[in-house]
Amino acid sequence: MNILYIFAASLSIVMIANFVLTAHITSTAPRKGGGAECESPGPLLPIGFRVPEFGAHTVDGEPIFSWEFDRPTVLGFFTAGCPLCEQVLPEFAEVARTLRAAGTNVISVISYDGHNPQWPIGDSATEALARRLGAVSQVVLEWSDDAVTTALRATTPPAFYRVERTDGELRVTGRASSPRFLSGREGPDGTYSPRS
Known part of the structure; x- marks a missing residue:
């Protein structure tokens, strides 16, 4: 016994x-996806990529539907706690103000990997990032595999895209791994380079 x-x-x-x-x-x-350890941006979608239609809501409850995009739209993808996202945020804010003044729709997407079961309630880093981005753009909070992130395959923030409707379809017309290039000169492959 x-x-x-x-x-x-x-x-x-x-x-x-x-x-x-x-x-x-x-x-x-x-973790895979939009975790805080985003050390380098993932591969960007090719120019001309047909973006699947998507719908989401802003933090203010405003619906955003891609099929209603009637002007160029820039989307910036971020994650709270991402060192690169924090580094490019001031640049993005400056560029976003300029683009909005010129009539471009600007949307910031904050993706979350799901380790806080009460997200976004009580996640002060995400809330602070949403407030900062909300000053210069519409802000969407979503899980790392939700509609907007999935449509543009933006699994490794930061990433920046310009999309426009071409022949009735939403297509990637510009891409950049840094926001400073969004206000620059577009090259023949749709990537941006700084203004000369």
């Missing part, structure tokens, strides 16, 4: 150690 108790206690200790180790590994493992 004592051997049975020793075996059960040993098994319990091994199971608890396994649980603790598994919890530690999963909490520290790199």
Whole structure:
């Protein structure tokens, strides 16, 4: 009988150690998608890419439907806690003000990877980012696999696109890995370079 108790206690200790180790590994493992560890932008969609239609709501509750885009639209993709996103945010704000004044629709998408079950309530970093972006654009908060992020495959922020309706279809007409290029000169492949 004592051997049975020793075996059960040993098994319990091994199971608890396994649980603790598994919890530690999963909490520290790199995440795919819009996590805070966005060290470099992902590949950008090609010019001419047909963007699937999408719908979303801004943080103010305003609906945004891609099929209603009747003017050029710039979309900036961000994630709270992303060092590169924080680095380019002041530039994006400046460029967004200029583009909006020229009649371009500007939408900022803050994607979230889902590790806070109460998001966005109580996520102060996301709320602060939404306030900063809201001063210069419409802001959409969404999970990293929701409508806008999925339509433009913007899984690794920061990323910036210009989309326009061409022959009735929404297409990528400009792309940049940095907002400073959005107000620059467009090259023959639709990428931007700084103004000369």
